[in-house]
Structures are given as structure tokens and as C-alpha cells.
Amino acid sequence: MAEVKVRDLVKVYGRQLAVRGIDLDIPDGAFVVLVGPSGCGKSTTLRMIAGLESISHGELLIDGKRANDLPSRDRGVAMVFQTYALYPHLTVKENLAFSLKLAKVDPADRERRITGAIEALELQPYLDRRPSELSGGQRQRVAMGRAIVREPEVFLFDEPLSNLDAKLRNQMRVEIKRLQHRLGVTTIYVTHDQIEAMTLADVIVVMKDGEIAQQGTPLDVFENPASKFVASFIGSPQMNFFDGVIKQTDAGFAFVTPDMTIPLEADKYQGALRDGQRVTGGLRPEDIIPHGHGMQPEGGLSIKAEVSLTELLGNESLLFARCGTVEFVARMQQPRVVKDSEFLEFHIAGSRLHLFDADTELSLRTTRNDNFNEEERE
Numbered sequence: 001m002a003e004v005k006v007r008d009l010v011k012v013y014g015r016q017l018a019v020r021g022i023d024l025d026i027p028d029g030a031f032v033v034l035v036g037p038s039g040c041g042k043s044t045t046l047r048m049i050a051g052l053e054s055i056s057h058g059e060l061l062i063d064g065k066r067a068n069d070l071p072s073r074d075r076g077v078a079m080v081f082q083t084y085a086l087y088p089h090l091t092v093k094e095n096l097a098f099s100l101k102l103a104k105v106d107p108a109d110r111e112r113r114i115t116g117a118i119e120a121l122e123l124q125p126y127l128d129r130r131p132s133e134l135s136g137g138q139r140q141r142v143a144m145g146r147a148i149v150r151e152p153e154v155f156l157f158d159e160p161l162s163n164l165d166a167k168l169r170n171q172m173r174v175e176i177k178r179l180q181h182r183l184g185v186t187t188i189y190v191t192h193d194q195i196e197a198m199t200l201a202d203v204i205v206v207m208k209d210g211e212i213a214q215q216g217t218p219l220d221v222f223e224n225p226a227s228k229f230v231a232s233f234i235g236s237p238q239m240n241f242f243d244g245v246i247k248q249t250d251a252g253f254a255f256v257t258p259d260m261t262i263p264l265e266a267d268k269y270q271g272a273l274r275d276g277q278r279v280t281g282g283l284r285p286e287d288i289i290p291h292g293h294g295m296q297p298e299g300g301l302s303i304k305a306e307v308s309l310t311e312l313l314g315n316e317s318l319l320f321a322r323c324g325t326v327e328f329v330a331r332m333q334q335p336r337v338v339k340d341s342e343f344l345e346f347h348i349a350g351s352r353l354h355l356f357d358a359d360t361e362l363s364l365r366t367t368r369n370d371n372f373n374e375e376e377r378e
């Protein structure tokens with residue numbers, strides 16, 4: 001196992017900057033997820049760590065040693081891809097053995113490692129099958145087995161679950177998390193799926209345009225998004241946004257839109273509030289609560305809104321509603337049938353409001369700058 005550090009990492013393709021000087025500190029045994037929209041540079045970052053792409057600028061340290069120019073096989077990393085990359089003409093067992101034979105690992109050790117992987121991934125029933133005779137989930141398990149037998153210092157996963165259906169994806173997600181806990185191997189995992197990121201990571205690194213938009217524990221990033229981009233990317237359905245201004249009166253500061261006025265707790269913003277400042281307010285669907293459905297926090301305010309559409313999800317519903325000029329999504333716990341065009345009262349949990357500067361789109365709340373912290377991971 002190893003710690004991985006990245007300093008000012010840059011990747012240039014021709015005239016395009018794909019990765020723009022990122023820093024990462026990944027402690028031994030941590031599970032870090034790089035997440036972000038398509039093209040944000042997460043795979044390129046992973047591939048530079050793997051040694052599959054050259055590093056244009058900056059430094060990669062694996063266990064304190066500069067690894068920029070080390071061949072991939074000498075970095076102690078094993079990568080699992082979306083496309084499995086299994087040898088089609090070899091059986092499962094032969095696929096597991098392949099890299100070990102190539103590396104001339106002695107037969108007894110080879111057998112021990114293969115047996116370990118077979119047990120860890122419950123591959124026993126499939127050992128003599130070829131990849132074409134396996135389901136997607138089974139293939140992905142073999143691909144993970146091929147990484148495990150190499151006993152790497154670092155696991156690198158590049159969207160390993162993208163080709164699986166939703167049910168299998170959830171199942172494999174749990175398996176990956178369990179396996180990583182059991183083996184304790186430092187893991188860097190790339191996905192564009194924020195649910196995968198939230199559920200797997202000790203630390204989430206949200207990327208945008210080749211840069212890190214925010215890093216922190218999943219809860220911290222969810223509770224304290226540093227920008228409108230992060231707020232909209234993490235959380236499903238996404239946060240509702242309302243254009244408005246800050247107003248200062250004798251009663252204090254408030255966030256004001258044409259349809260609502262939400263009093264603000266100024267001390268949360270540490271002097272960042274300015275009278276007349278144009279801002280975007282953000283409320284998550286669970287913080288707009290239909291009356292009689294879920295906890296109604298003290299304070300805040302009520303608004304009446306017309307429901308245009310309901311999505312029944314079983315244990316909850318999503319209500320798409322309109323109040324004046326504003327449309328929003330609210331989450332209804334213990335759902336009942338809501339008719340289209342029905343008017344409902346919604347409680348706005350004002351204390352849960354997020355505010356972003358309208359121009360910079362950065363949060364007005366002081367967020368901790370969320371480098372990885374060993375205590376938080378415990």
C-alpha cells in the first residue's frame with residue numbers, strides 16, 4: 001500500500017490543456033473518487049498516475065518516490081477499466097494468471113494469489129469459462145481479480161461500472177467498497193456518476209475544466225458546496241436555484257426574490273453579505289417540504305405553489321412545482337397522490353439556504369478548504 005501525491009499536475013494535448021495543475025494528497029489506504037462532467041480531465045489524471053499518459057508538467061509521488069518517468073509496471077499500480085480488457089481466448093483462471101506468468105512470479109506464489117482473488121470475488125463457478133460465457137458483472141469481477149492478483153500498492157478504477165445495468169451497478173458498488181475495506185489498498189476511482197462518488201469515497205474530488213472545483217468528504221461537499229457548479233453536480237435531483245438580491249433592513253439581512261424573502265443568519269457568512277448584491281440562492285429538494293410531509297423546521301417561511309408534475313418513486317415523490325416565476329423540485333416523504341395543477345403549501349427551510357455570488361458563482365459561506373483529513377475518514 002502506498003500514499004499518492006500529485007503536485008501541480010498538468011497535461012497538454014497539442015494546444016489543449018486537459019489538466020491544469022492539480023494537487024492531490026492521497027494517504028495510504030484511502031478511497032478517493034475523482035468525479036466531474038465529461039471532459040473535465042478525470043481519466044487523463046488517472047492515466048497519468050497509471051503511467052498510460054506522459055506527465056506534461058508537475059510531479060507524481062508514489063510512497064514519497066518520484067514516479068513521473070517510471071514505466072507503468074514499476075509503479076505498483078493496477079488499473080481496472082470500463083471495458084474489462086480481458087483476453088477473450090483465455091479462461092477466467094488463465095486471465096487471472098496471465099500477468100503473473102508474464103512477471104515470472106513463481107508457481108506457488110502465483111497459485112496463492114489466484115486462490116485469494118477467486119475467494120475474494122467468488123469466481124469459483126466460472127474458472128473454466130471464457131469471457132464471452134460470462135455476464136457483464138462476472139466479467140467485471142474477473143477484471144478486478146486481475147488487478148488483485150498483482151497485489152498492487154494502488155488500485156486505479158476508470159468508470160468500472162458504466163457498462164452494467166442499474167441493479168448490478170449498485171451490487172458491484174457495494175462489492176468494491178467491501179473489497180477495498182478488506183484489502184485496505186489505496187484506491188483512486190474515476191466516475192461521472194455522483195451517486196457512485198458519494199457512496200464509495202472517503203474523499204471526493206470534484207473536477208471541472210481540468211481543475212479541482214472542490215475536495216472533501218462526501219458529506220462536507222454535499223453540505224458545503226464551494227460553488228454553484230459543485231452544488232448542482234452533487235445531489236440528485238439537483239439543487240434548485242433562485243435568482244435574487246441581498247437586502248439589508250433594520251431586521252438584518254435577507255435573501256429576496258420576487259416571490260419570497262428568506263431572513264439570513266449573518267454570522268454564517270462572516271461579513272460576505274452586501275446590501276444590493278446579486279446572488280443565486282440554492283435549496284435542495286429535501287429543504288422544500290410540502291406541509292404535513294416530513295419535519296417542518298422552526299422559522300423559515302411558507303409558499304404556495306402549483307404542482308405541475310409528480311414523480312412517484314415508491315417511498316417518496318418528487319413534486320415539480322411553480323410559484324410565481326420560479327420553478328422548483330421538492331421531495332415529498334410518505335407520498336400521497338398529488339393531482340396536476342393542485343396548489344400545495346411548502347415550507348422553505350431557510351437555514352438550509354445556500355448563497356452563491358451571481359457573477360463568480362462562488363459560495364458566500366466560508367467553506368473549509370477541504371484537504372484530506374485522516375480524522376474525518378475514521
Ligand SMILES: Nc1ncnc2c1ncn2[C@@H]1O[C@H](COP(=O)(O)OP(=O)(O)OP(=O)(O)O)[C@@H](O)[C@H]1O
Pocket residue numbers: 013016018036037038039040041042043044045192
Ligand atoms: N489523446 C487525446 N488527445 C487529445 N485530447 C484528448 C486526448 N484524451 C483526452 N483529451 C481531451 O482532454 C480533455 C479531458 O479528457 P478526459 O478523458 O480526461 O475527460 P474525462 O473527465 O475523463 O471525461 P469522460 O468522462 O468523458 O471520459 C477532453 O477535452 C478530451 O477531449
